[in-house]
Amino acid sequence: MTTPTPLNQDELKALVGQAALQYIVPGxxxxxxxxxxxxxxxxxxxxxxxxxxxxxxxSVASTExxxxxxxxxxxxxxxxxxxxxxxxxxxxxxxxxxxxxxxAALTREKIVASLAQRFxxxxxxxxxxxxLGRFPLPVEVIPMAAAQIARRFATLGGQATLRLKDGQxxxxxxxxxxxxxxxxxxxxxxxxxxxxxxxxxxxTVGIFAHQKAQVCLLGTAQGVKTQTY
Ligand code: 5RP
Numbered sequence: 001m002t003t004p005t006p007l008n009q010d011e012l013k014a015l016v017g018q019a020a021l022q023y024i025v026p027g028x029x030x031x032x033x034x035x036x037x038x039x040x041x042x043x044x045x046x047x048x049x050x051x052x053x054x055x056x057x058x059s060v061a062s063t064e065x066x067x068x069x070x071x072x073x074x075x076x077x078x079x080x081x082x083x084x085x086x087x088x089x090x091x092x093x094x095x096x097x098x099x100x101x102x103x104a105a106l107t108r109e110k111i112v113a114s115l116a117q118r119f120x121x122x123x124x125x126x127x128x129x130x131x132l133g134r135f136p137l138p139v140e141v142i143p144m145a146a147a148q149i150a151r152r153f154a155t156l157g158g159q160a161t162l163r164l165k166d167g168q169x170x171x172x173x174x175x176x177x178x179x180x181x182x183x184x185x186x187x188x189x190x191x192x193x194x195x196x197x198x199x200x201x202x203x204t205v206g207i208f209a210h211q212k213a214q215v216c217l218l219g220t221a222q223g224v225k226t227q228t229y
Pocket of ligand 1: 033034035036037038087088089090099100101102103104105106109
């Protein structure tokens with residue numbers, strides 16, 4: 001008898017992307033996140049697109065992908081509430097708190113997530129952590145405030161680095177910059193998110209604690225594990 005080859009990370013992402021379809025309410029508008037795992041979800045959505053009225057998207061990249069498969073993309077201002085928002089994460093802990101923003105889409109992700117009744121996180125098991133903070137914390141900032149925000153992180157023991165693309169500061173879909181902060185152990189995500197939100201020049205901090213997941217579909221060697229919080 002041959003032992004089955006374990007699924008690779010890409011296949012695990014496809015598995016959870018497909019599994020997220022079960023949360024879509026027929027005829028509804030769905031909130032769609034950003035990233036390589038969400039791209040698998042969008043691929044899966046293509047197979048059931050007649051069941052979806054439209055989507056609210058969290059990035060230019062996801063909007064283009066959704067339109068390419070024929071799903072209408074609505075402006076967030078046109079929608080009062082979404083039943084679900086489906087997105088990946090850079091880290092998720094045992095309570096559904098997450099770090100997000102590795103794809104620089106954190107601000108729109110938080111806005112769309114806040115319209116939704118349920119955040120369905122799709123992730124492979126490498127994203128599960130005991131304590132948030134291993135992944136550098138993304139923070140979208142107004143460029144003129146970047147240095148003073150970096151100094152504030154230093155007082156918390158964090159080292160902030162300006163994210164670059166092709167040697168230049170990365171510019172987000174909102175025209176702002178991203179700081180990636182290492183060295184933080186995020187033991188109280190709710191409190192730290194609230195505190196950083198108060199700092200002048202912070203657009204969005206990538207801690208999703210006030211906007212946590214209600215469900216996580218975790219891709220593991222044993223298949224999709226469903227965690228609810
Ligand atoms: C983008 C995000 C993504 O959800 C996060 O980076 C995970 O991406 P991936 O599915 O590619 O691992 O927050 O801003």
